[in-house]
Amino acid sequence: MGLNVLIADDEPLGRERLRNALEGRTDVTLKAEASDGGEAVRLLSAQTFDLVFLDIQMPFKTGFQVVEAIGAEAMPPVVFVTAYDEYALRAFEVNALDYLLKPFDEQRFNRCLDRVIALAGDRGDLTRRMEAALAQMTAAKEYPSRLMVKGHQSMEFVRVEDIDWIEASGNYLTLHAGKKEHLTRQTMSGLEERLNPEQFLRIHRSTIVNIERIRDLRATFKGDYQVRLLDGTELRLSRGYRSALKRFEE
Amino acid sequence: MEGAFELDRETRRRLLIVTGTAAGLCLLIVLGTATQNYARYSMRLNEEANFWAVMEWPALWWSGWVLLTPVVFEFAWQKPIVAQHRAVRTLGYVLGAFLVMAIHDLYQVGIMFLPGYNSPHNGFYDALEFHVLSSLYLNFFIYWAIVGAAHAVKAYLRDHEKALGAARLETELATARLDVLRMQLHPHFLFNTLNGISALMYREPKKADDMINRLSRLLRRALDKSNDHEVTLREEMEFLAEYLEIERMRFDEALELSIDVPPELGELLVPTFVFQPLVENSIKHAVVPQGSKGRIGIRARAVDRLRLEVSDDGPGLSNDSDPLTAGVGLSNLVDRLDRLYGTDYRLDLRSSDSGGLAVHLDLPLRTSPLIEPTRPRSE
Numbered sequence: 001m002g003l004n005v006l007i008a009d010d011e012p013l014g015r016e017r018l019r020n021a022l023e024g025r026t027d028v029t030l031k032a033e034a035s036d037g038g039e040a041v042r043l044l045s046a047q048t049f050d051l052v053f054l055d056i057q058m059p060f061k062t063g064f065q066v067v068e069a070i071g072a073e074a075m076p077p078v079v080f081v082t083a084y085d086e087y088a089l090r091a092f093e094v095n096a097l098d099y100l101l102k103p104f105d106e107q108r109f110n111r112c113l114d115r116v117i118a119l120a121g122d123r124g125d126l127t128r129r130m131e132a133a134l135a136q137m138t139a140a141k142e143y144p145s146r147l148m149v150k151g152h153q154s155m156e157f158v159r160v161e162d163i164d165w166i167e168a169s170g171n172y173l174t175l176h177a178g179k180k181e182h183l184t185r186q187t188m189s190g191l192e193e194r195l196n197p198e199q200f201l202r203i204h205r206s207t208i209v210n211i212e213r214i215r216d217l218r219a220t221f222k223g224d225y226q227v228r229l230l231d232g233t234e235l236r237l238s239r240g241y242r243s244a245l246k247r248f249e250e
Numbered sequence: 251m252e253g254a255f256e257l258d259r260e261t262r263r264r265l266l267i268v269t270g271t272a273a274g275l276c277l278l279i280v281l282g283t284a285t286q287n288y289a290r291y292s293m294r295l296n297e298e299a300n301f302w303a304v305m306e307w308p309a310l311w312w313s314g315w316v317l318l319t320p321v322v323f324e325f326a327w328q329k330p331i332v333a334q335h336r337a338v339r340t341l342g343y344v345l346g347a348f349l350v351m352a353i354h355d356l357y358q359v360g361i362m363f364l365p366g367y368n369s370p371h372n373g374f375y376d377a378l379e380f381h382v383l384s385s386l387y388l389n390f391f392i393y394w395a396i397v398g399a400a401h402a403v404k405a406y407l408r409d410h411e412k413a414l415g416a417a418r419l420e421t422e423l424a425t426a427r428l429d430v431l432r433m434q435l436h437p438h439f440l441f442n443t444l445n446g447i448s449a450l451m452y453r454e455p456k457k458a459d460d461m462i463n464r465l466s467r468l469l470r471r472a473l474d475k476s477n478d479h480e481v482t483l484r485e486e487m488e489f490l491a492e493y494l495e496i497e498r499m500r501f502d503e504a505l506e507l508s509i510d511v512p513p514e515l516g517e518l519l520v521p522t523f524v525f526q527p528l529v530e531n532s533i534k535h536a537v538v539p540q541g542s543k544g545r546i547g548i549r550a551r552a553v554d555r556l557r558l559e560v561s562d563d564g565p566g567l568s569n570d571s572d573p574l575t576a577g578v579g580l581s582n583l584v585d586r587l588d589r590l591y592g593t594d595y596r597l598d599l600r601s602s603d604s605g606g607l608a609v610h611l612d613l614p615l616r617t618s619p620l621i622e623p624t625r626p627r628s629e
Contacts, residue, residue, distance in 0.1 A: 011445075011500055012502040012504075013445065013502070017445055017446075017449035020452050057438060059534055083438045083439075083442040083445060085438070101441070102445035103441065104445075104448075145585075146584060157597070
């Protein structure tokens with residue numbers, strides 16, 4: 001009996017390699033395996049583990065999204081595993097988090113495992129470092145330059161820079177891009193997350209606008225703003241979202 | 251709605267240039283004609299001539315064209331005579347010629363009958379008749395010159411842009427030689443494969459050895475082809491076969507393939523490594539989530555376009571999970587297709603017969619490269 005370990009990796013051979021490496025240790029026991037991020041979250045919330053080997057690039061949820069879903073403070077000590085990820089490595093290095101680069105050898109594996117076990121006592125410090133790494137990853141997040149929009153029968157690629165503004169209507173969103181309108185089944189917050197906040201501004205419960213398309217803003221007597229776009233479209237910035245403008249003020 | 255009649259920046263700029271050019275040209279012509287007439291009257295005919303008086307008639311004529319030129323030019327720009335509407339539009343421009351000439355005559359005569367203007371004519375109809383008859387030929391010529399100029403400028407700019415685009419594409423691809431390798435054979439794939447080999451070593455050394463050999467062949471091919479923008483479909487299929495074999499090993503054979511690419515299409519050109527991101531996308535969305543067997547179909551057909559299809563039996567488009575995520579991996583491919591073909595391609599994703607995802611890519615049918623490879627093949 002030793003520490004309970006969870007392995008989360010989408011590749012069978014990836015899990016097998018970790019399993020092999022764990023067999024050489026007497027102080028750890030493999031308790032469960034997950035083959036994608038969603039399964040990892042389910043296992044982590046249902047059972048307790050002392051240690052997690054967490055692959056970063058997994059379908060549905062990345063390793064970071066798993067940590068986010070569970071919460072850094074509720075997360076057992078983690079060894080991140082990755083084949084290649086520049087941003088993630090920087091975040092690990094800066095915040096002294098333990099990681100394994102695939103492929104790895106026994107020596108590297110054992111050194112890493114020993115370190116995690118030794119540092120596992122200081123929960124507060126671990127949580128803090130994990131949160132810092134998550135924040136760094138969010139900041140370094142790459143935003144897609146194109147969105148795929150599900151049309152009636154097929155998908156269309158819409159260049160993000162072509163989008164003027166986005167309007168929510170029921171369960172659908174309309175992407176206004178020049179003279180074109182693309183209807184997509186998507187939630188406002190889901191889409192907002194995929195757009196660079198430097199470029200897109202949420203100005204209303206049901207409106208996101210491309211900052212570069214704004215011509216001017218006019219305050220209305222109700223405390224709202226009227227946002228006029230270059231093409232003459234008029235949108236409303238509701239009071240609740242006025243703080244979105246704060247960072248542009250001098 | 252406000253803004254409906256506002257012109258976009260490019261149109262405003264074009265109108266400004268056209269109007270400016272027309273005004274400049276007309277001014278030159280007016281001054282030239284006036285000078286010539288002045289010289290003729292005063293020297294040859296020995297008449298008392300006033301320079302401003304001889305300028306009146308040409309100024310009146312040409313100012314009409316300064317006003318009409320941007321209208322005619324813009325019209326020809328927006329609705330040029332193109333192959334598919336040749337007859338209708340040519341007829342339109344012939345009728346347009348008479349309309350524009352009529353406006354020009356009315357403008358001229360109209361000004362002459364403004365109060366205070368000393369008209370030499372006996373009434374409106376006399377003036378109109380005189381102007382129509384005396385300007386018919388020249389106006390007709392000017393009208394077609396403007397229509398022709400719009401077509402010529404447009405064609406010139408299009409060619410220029412095309413040449414510029416080709417040059418840009420060339421430098422982009424030359425400066426980023428290893429990009430194809432880096433983008434298509436992503437390090438993530440490379441290191442995960444190595445990690446898979448590392449795992450297999452303990453269990454099945456022969457299989458591990460096999461995987462090393464496949465990976466080497468794949469790498470060699472990728473390095474050899476990384477400078478070519480396009481390869482033949484046959485070469486692409488050979489590359490794909492190696493790639494798929496490795497993916498099968500990575501995912502423990504949980505991958506069922508059906509490949510239907512007729513050998514007679516082998517010499518057609520496709521973008522280098524075009525299938526790889528599409529198949530990778532299918533594996534990610536069909537094989538991995540199911541955990542068991544995932545089916546991937548690869549097909550090529552040629553009628554008047556080359557159609558490449560990759561379909562799978564994954565969750566497809568029907569699931570309500572974020573439909574946008576599928577696009578991230580394909581974005582690089584779309585960028586490359588944009589650069590290679592401009593608008594001459596079509597990529598769409600739809601539901602496959604089995605409810606999964608089907609990607610259709612339509613390409614022009616070609617056997618000679620768009621752009622010559624950037625270096626001679628050498629070892």
